[in-house]
Amino acid sequence: MALSTSSVITLKINGEKHTLPVDHRTTLLDALRERLDLTGTKKGCDQGQCGACTVLLDGRRAVACLQLAVAAEGREITTIEGVADGERLHPVQQAFLDLDGFQCGYCTPGQICSAIGMIQEHAAGWPSAVTEDVRPQAGPPPLTADEIRERMSGNLCRCGAYVAIVEAVARAAEAHTGEGHEDAATGGAKEAVI
Amino acid sequence: MREFGYQRAYDVAGAVALLDAAPDTRFLGGGTNLVDLMKTGVERPARLIDIRELPLDRIEVTAEGALRIGATVTNGDLAAHPEVRRRYPALAQAVLAGASGQLRNMATVGGNLLQRTRCGYFTEVSQPCNKRAPGSGCPAVAGEHRNHAILGASDHCVAVHASDMAVALTAFDAVVHYETADGPGELPLADFYLPVGDTPHRETALPAGALITGVTLPPAPVAAHSRYRKVRERASYAFAIGSLAAALDIRDGIVRDARLAFGAVASRPWRASAAERVLTGAPAVPETYAAAADAELAAARPLPRNGYKVDLIRNLTVTVLTELAEEAAR
């Protein structure tokens, strides 16, 4: 039985439906960039090794380069073009802008989408690899600078803007929860300020 | 990447039937490994069956007190689940030590068990590789093998298994469940991965046409006091160069029960049974832990440039078991 190697699919992106024929080989990343002119999602490695193509799939961060477009049908896709509220930037975007959380800007949409997803994961109580005690009875870990760094490590920044990115994420997370983790904003309690 | 057909399966029987119907077909879960391998040309399927919509995305506590984890549960959900974190903290830690937040949200438990090695010769199709192209040779033996196997390898292949999750599952006697056209079956994880021998391209004992439906972790009180430690060449978002999942039950200064498995040292997660035998019933002191590590590592056959892994695993064993013992004493 010869199966078709392309399909007509409908993708729901930033609340809008887009119907298009796709070669099954087309990744969500290439569909966004080459078919739908949504070029804010970046192609850094195309192998899931840099995070530049991070989008939100059903509200959770994911890399678009390893997501086949045909398999994304039926899912809520949010890209960098869809995170602002009209002209009002998302708090994470605003913090990146104000605190200079980028240099060349190419990893930036991925960092921002990743941070949005990460802040929600943390708010849901998810532990991380640097969480001292992952057992639920230990309670949710505070979002310290080290927690931010570990949780954001799937987003490489070759310009090395990590310090400013962590500051921006900490500021945005503070705004999100309404309760600041001073620790993160100042660089972590264990970290000497030099 | 060659062209391929794509179908979605909505129930397990349908998925298995679709796979049975055509050659060169692969199940697509999160795609984090398969799609990458298709891009590099290592995998060239003619058809993908998308199984992400199968009703296998739940984690349940069974009547016997076991934990049943569906095959399409994402790594992110697995590590976040309160019962996993309460009963098997080392499993949560292992999953969290792997990949990145994005990839964990995509990758599934079933796919993670089946992920292929990250050996740089395996992923470069212009190079020989016995695992990818049987009989073509293994350039790693004389080449870049700093991160290759010290245990259970052969001249045919020295690649290591890349999963962190599977190391913890191995330590806790996980059982893999699968479905074929002939019905369901199960395999203890200990028997799931085949020895390398001269057939490194044959990686698992899963029958042809089988779909992994889930993993069961039997009740193991010892696992509540467990830890996963991973060492890698940068602080995050990198594969292990050595890792360890350990659980200890100590009473009156004596090790009553111990679980130990090593990662990134062999073609499969390495259950350290010889070490466990040394530990069980012995005084809970660092000398015991060192002797246990030595017992397991006596079989190590390092290559010219990966002998450091013997020291690393031995040191990790002593350190982590000591930490667990000290915590238990508190």
Added chain:
Amino acid sequence: MSTATTTTSAHAPSVGTGHTRVEGRDKVTGAARYAAEVPFAGLAHGWLVLSTIARGRIRSLDTEPVLAMPGVLAVLDHRNAPHLNTDYTGLMGLRPDPTCAVFQHDRVPHLGWPVALVVAETSEQAREAAETLVVHYEQEPHHVELSGDHPDAHPVDGHEPAVTEKGDLDARLASSAFVVDAEYTTPEEHHNPMEPHAATARWDDGRLEVTDSNQGVTWVAGELQNLFSLDPASVRVRSEHVGGGFGSKGVRAHQVAAVMAATLLQRPVRVALTRRQMFALAGHRSPTVQRVRLGADADGRLRALEHRSVSRTSTVYEFVEPSAGVARVMYDADAHHTANHVVPLDVPSPTWMRAPGEAPGSFALEAALDELAEKCGIDPIELRLRNEPETGPVSGLPFAGRDLAACFREGARRFGWADRDSRPGVRREGRWLLGTGTAAASFPAGAQPSTASATAHPDGTFTIRISAADIGTGARTALTLIAADALQVPPERIRVRIGDSDFGPAGIAGGSMGTRSWSWAVKAAAGELRERLALGAGLPAQGLTVRSDTTEAVEALGPAERHSYGAQFAEVAVDVTTGEVRVRRMLGIFAAGRIVNPLTARNQLLGGMVWGISMALHEEAARDRASGGVVGADLAGYHVATHADVPRIEAGWIEDTDPDDPVGIKGIGEIGVVGAAAAVANAVWHATGVRHRSLPIRPDRVLAAAAGAPDA
């Protein structure tokens, strides 16, 4: 006609105060388009086919079946490609690297050499067709291994002479109270900007238009014009946003292949490199083997200094990584010998990579200084201060400002250096051994001739046009501030347009020269415009435009040792039972001329220091002896520092300027990485008592040292 609207009253200077990036909103919303993101009607996609052998000859290519594949439009190879002219000297004063002159012959000089370009309607079709193309080779034995005593090593002049020598080295070493004689190695490193190289070429009404991602549109346009023997006016290269470059984004195979295909097909063709292809085609930093010999008096004053570096180049192009050059600036000695040697091997051509020469060279030299400090029993900072030269150690020229001592003083104060116990291996915190280290840094401060234009519009706004590149440096914003001050208006009234070769010739974003060179030209144009407006010049509807050209001014710069300086400090934690090394904190204090925009400058200096962490602990391309290629040629195999590797690090600066530069800029793009790896390595010694002379300091090396192997 309207009248000029500039104002001279109450203008607050913009230079020196922090401003967010003028294109920042576009970058955080995804609106900024990079090279591969500009849409073109009728676009075709090219995919490069790279050689799978490291040396030999192409016997044949089976193009017929590929041409029959769906969507395939053409296959270009050495049999049908247009002839290129490679007999010229380009903007950078260099002959073209044959690596970019694709499809001119059947020779294969390295693994990953472009042997064909497949063009198809979609990128998926092009990729599959390229992967299907069978190429038959005649393979020859290859050699890719560099050693310090390689018989083919020979001296090569780069931008500086290969060899400098004064004094009797052996005699001075023999009479020294303390001697350090050690070999240091650094591995093959790759730039890996986040944005892969990509270019779209098309012909538009007899003009070649290239939409590219590069570090200098003037440079790339000039190379393409020469290679394709075109009239200069008929080539336009644009590069509006650039996702990082670090030296790798000049003219490369993909632009040339795209132009060829667009010429053949007469439609727009885009060629983008994959991350994997970048490891063969984007250039890299050569590995180095460096020997440093230092001889000092009992009081630590250097009497003998030798720094010899051997690096690697391809067999088709001579590129030298001038690591020994750093000693010519930093330290003097009665006997002072430096030499840069090169070995041609069957590898891709290396190229400039952030702080070429200084990055690996400062690792060796500053680690050797630390070893000397230990031997002499002198504090490492004090040792450096005692060896501050009066004039250029080799040139004898005066320094145009050298504030290294001030950097060390300020850095030592902020870092808490005075409390340091100099003994190694005595601080423990849990499983971690702790240590601190320091190192000095310098990088040349240069300028390139540039032109710019400044236009006053009737609505009171101004447009600056210059062929500058903002590769993440913040140049667009810096030039906005420079123009605002020159015009004495708020920066909101300035619009800076860059990245278009039609704006006229300008220097590149490289060598830490970009912002300095462009600012010079912008200040000249904007300053003159303001003067004309002040004279009451009326504004026509199309505005009033003034042009500048700094060629004469830059060439008139008097001879001097012009450099930026810095003092790097690091604290590390080492677990010798696992081999893990973590940087806990880091501080860099720099004397780097006038800081135009403190917000972006801090970021860029920190970025350099992050490169230092990455270089010290992570980065290394493993070149396989058998195949001649990089094993694990991707971002999982080639580790750059992640968020988790970078703690809260700090960069600061002291007042500094270059009196000969109208803006006082020295350049900050590279100085941050210089000395940073040495500071980390010196801290690892302080933590553990083990000298790691080979980078990166990997866990296996730390473990081997702990197991009693000699110094790693």
